[in-house]
Amino acid sequence: NAGVTQTPKFQVLKTGQSMTLQCAQDMNHEYMSWYRQDPGMGLRLIHYSVGAGITDQGEVPNGYNVSRSTTEDFPLRLLSAAPSQTSVYFCASSRAVQETQYFGPGTRLLVL
Amino acid sequence: GEDVEQSLFLSVREGDSSVINCTYTDSSSTYLYWYKQEPGAGLQLLTYIFSNMDMKQDQRLTVLLNKKDKHLSLRIADTQTGDSAIYFCAEIRNTPLVFGKGTRLSVIA
Numbered sequence: 001n002a003g004v005t006q007t008p009k010f011q012v013l014k015t016g017q018s019m020t021l022q023c024a025q026d027m028n029h030e031y032m033s034w035y036r037q038d039p040g041m042g043l044r045l046i047h048y049s050v051g052a053g054i055t056d057q058g059e060v061p062n063g064y065n066v067s068r069s070t071t072e073d074f075p076l077r078l079l080s081a082a083p084s085q086t087s088v089y090f091c092a093s094s095r096a097v098q099e100t101q102y103f104g105p106g107t108r109l110l111v112l
Numbered sequence: 113g114e115d116v117e118q119s120l121f122l123s124v125r126e127g128d129s130s131v132i133n134c135t136y137t138d139s140s141s142t143y144l145y146w147y148k149q150e151p152g153a154g155l156q157l158l159t160y161i162f163s164n165m166d167m168k169q170d171q172r173l174t175v176l177l178n179k180k181d182k183h184l185s186l187r188i189a190d191t192q193t194g195d196s197a198i199y200f201c202a203e204i205r206n207t208p209l210v211f212g213k214g215t216r217l218s219v220i221a
Contacts, residue, residue: 101157
C-alpha cells in the first residue's frame with residue numbers, strides 16, 4: 001500500500017510553460033483534493049473530486065485544471081505557469097469528504 | 113468564508129506541556145482534526161475528534177473541544193524535540209477540509 005503518491009517532487013518552470021502534477025492513491029478512496037501551501041497562508045484548496053468523473057472548484061482554482069478519469073488518479077494541470085503559482089502542492093485523499101484525509105509528500109514548484 | 117484561527121508560534125522547553133489553540137467557525141462541523149507537518153514533509157494526521165465529544169486522549173496527546181466557544185485545543189504532554197513542527201487544525205464544512213494557518217511549535221532543549 002503506497003498511500004498517496006505525488007510526482008515530481010521538485011519542478012522549475014518558466015513563466016508561460018504548462019505542466020501536470022501527478023497524484024495517485026491505491027486506497028480506493030473516492031474523495032481527492034489538491035491544496036497549495038504558501039508561507040503564512042496555511043493550506044488552500046484548489047480543486048477537489050468526490051468520485052471519478054466529478055470535480056469541483058475550491059478556494060483558489062484560477063490557473064489550474066483537473067480531471068478525474070479514474071478513481072486512482074487526480075492530476076493537476078497548470079495551463080500557463082505564473083510566478084504567483086510558486087508554491088508547495090499537496091494532494092490528499094479520503095474514503096469520503098467527511099473522513100480522514102491522507103496527504104501525499106508534496107511537489108515543490110518554482111516558476112521563474 | 114471565515115478563517116480557522118490559530119496562533120502562529122509557540123515555544124516550550126523540553127519536558128513541559130504544549131497547548132496549541134484553535135478557533136473554528138462552523139458549529140455544524142462534524143469532525144475537527146489536528147495535523148502535524150515536519151520540515152520539508154507532507155501533513156500527517158495526528159488525531160481527530162468527533163463533534164459530539166468534549167475530550168479525546170491518545171497517549172501524550174489530549175484534544176479538548178468547546179463547542180459553545182468553537183474552541184479546539186491540542187495538549188502535548190512531556191514535549192520532546194521531535195515534536196517541533198507546524199501543527200494545523202482543520203474543520204470539515206459542507207465540502208472539504210478548511211485549515212488554519214498553522215502553529216509553529218519550537219521545543220527548546
